[in-house]
Amino acid sequence: MNLFACEDNVFKWSQTDPESKDGIRPLEDWAAVFSIDMFRRRLEPDYLSKMADYRKDMAKVLTERGMTGPWFFMPR
Amino acid sequence: MVSDLVQRTYTYVLQHMIDHGFAPHYTDIAVEFDISTEEARLALNEAAEFAVGCWTSPGTDQVGSWAPFNSTPTHYRVSIDGERKWFGQCGLEINAIRWLVPGKEVLVETRDLATAEPIRVRYKDEEILEIFPETVVGHINHPMWKWGQYPSPDN
Numbered sequence: 001m002n003l004f005a006c007e008d009n010v011f012k013w014s015q016t017d018p019e020s021k022d023g024i025r026p027l028e029d030w031a032a033v034f035s036i037d038m039f040r041r042r043l044e045p046d047y048l049s050k051m052a053d054y055r056k057d058m059a060k061v062l063t064e065r066g067m068t069g070p071w072f073f074m075p076r
Numbered sequence: 077m078v079s080d081l082v083q084r085t086y087t088y089v090l091q092h093m094i095d096h097g098f099a100p101h102y103t104d105i106a107v108e109f110d111i112s113t114e115e116a117r118l119a120l121n122e123a124a125e126f127a128v129g130c131w132t133s134p135g136t137d138q139v140g141s142w143a144p145f146n147s148t149p150t151h152y153r154v155s156i157d158g159e160r161k162w163f164g165q166c167g168l169e170i171n172a173i174r175w176l177v178p179g180k181e182v183l184v185e186t187r188d189l190a191t192a193e194p195i196r197v198r199y200k201d202e203e204i205l206e207i208f209p210e211t212v213v214g215h216i217n218h219p220m221w222k223w224g225q226y227p228s229p230d231n
Contacts, residue, residue, distance in 0.1 A: 003152075003167035003195050005188040006211040012190035016217060023216035027171075027197065027207055030214040034171035038128070039144070043176060048078040048086055048126055074221040 003027065022071035029065045036061055078126055084109065085116070086123040086130070089142050094176055097161035099139030099147035129165060144169035144176070155183040167214050174199040181205070 004010045007024055037054040041047055047054075062072050085105055092100045100108075106116035117137050124130045129143025139147045143165050146152075152164030154173060157180045164170035170184045182199045195212055198205040218226055 001166040001168040001214070001216050002189055003170075003186055003197075004213050004215055005191060005193040005195055005209055007213050009188050009190045009193075010213065010215045015189075016215070020215065020217050023219075024213050025215075027212045027214055028204065030168050031171040031199075031204055034144075034168060035175075039172035040175040042090060042143075042172075043087060045087060046083065048083050048123075051128065071216065071219045072221075074219075 020071070022069045025065075025067065029067060032065055033058070033061055033067070078122075079119075081109065081111070081115070081119050082122045082126065085119040086127055089120070089123065089130075089139060090176070093142050093145040093147065093162070097145075097163075099142055102137055129169060141165050144172040151186050151189075153185045155185070156180050168216070170197070171199075174201060 004013070010016055010024055011018070036057040038051060038058065041050070041054055044050070059073070062068065088105060088108055089099055092098075092104075102116040102120045103113050105111075105120060106113045109116065111119075120137065120139070121132060124132055124139070127143075129141065131140050132138055133140035133148070141147065145154075146163040146165045148163070150163045150165070152167065152170050153160060154162035154164050154170065156162065156173075156177050162173070164173065164184060167186070173184075174180075174182045178201060180200070184197045186195045187193065188195060193209075196206060196208040197212070
């Protein structure tokens with residue numbers, strides 16, 4: 001899970017899976033994903049017991065950002 | 077069901093990372109909660125197992141990573157309000173550091189893994205203040221739903 005200066009550079013890295021093109025997204029998309037309560041509420045005193053609830057918005061934000069392919073959701 | 081001790085251990089480690097830039101040892105946890113070192117060691121490992129993005133370094137009881145931070149250096153160098161002493165876990169979790177330090181500016185400096193070009197991202201609360209270069213992308217090498225199968229974030 002890394003940052004690259006541009007999309008073309010991703011496939012210049014020796015460790016990149018050649019099948020992982022769908023896993024490339026603008027930083028703004030990842031910033032949105034990492035803004036759900038699962039990431040905002042980590043310091044709350046009951047965080048671990050509520051983590052599953054906080055995670056529920058993940059699918060919603062992925063869908064809103066068009067991150068709907070098999071790199072983001074398990075194929076049915 | 078997670079115990080109160082495990083929850084408090086999780087929070088203590090995260091707050092320690094925020095305050096100091098590195099994780100506490102389990103002996104520090106023992107002192108903090110007035111428990112035995114063995115109870116602290118077990119609580120630390122249970123918290124790491126239960127929480128997402130937290131782990132001990134392989135073969136040890138020392139925290140390696142406690143999302144969104146890393147306790148050992150990574151190429152994601154983090155400054156908060158101008159003080160540079162943290163390391164981000166990976167290129168995605170760096171987006172979540174700002175939620176732990178409300179009202180403060182978070183600067184992430186790193187380099188492209190392929191070309192070593194400099195990359196900078198600055199945040200403050202809801203705002204992304206700077207992305208340099210503007211073409212920056214985040215990449216995941218494995219499908220998100222398989223992340224639990226991999227021991228590290230491919231840094």
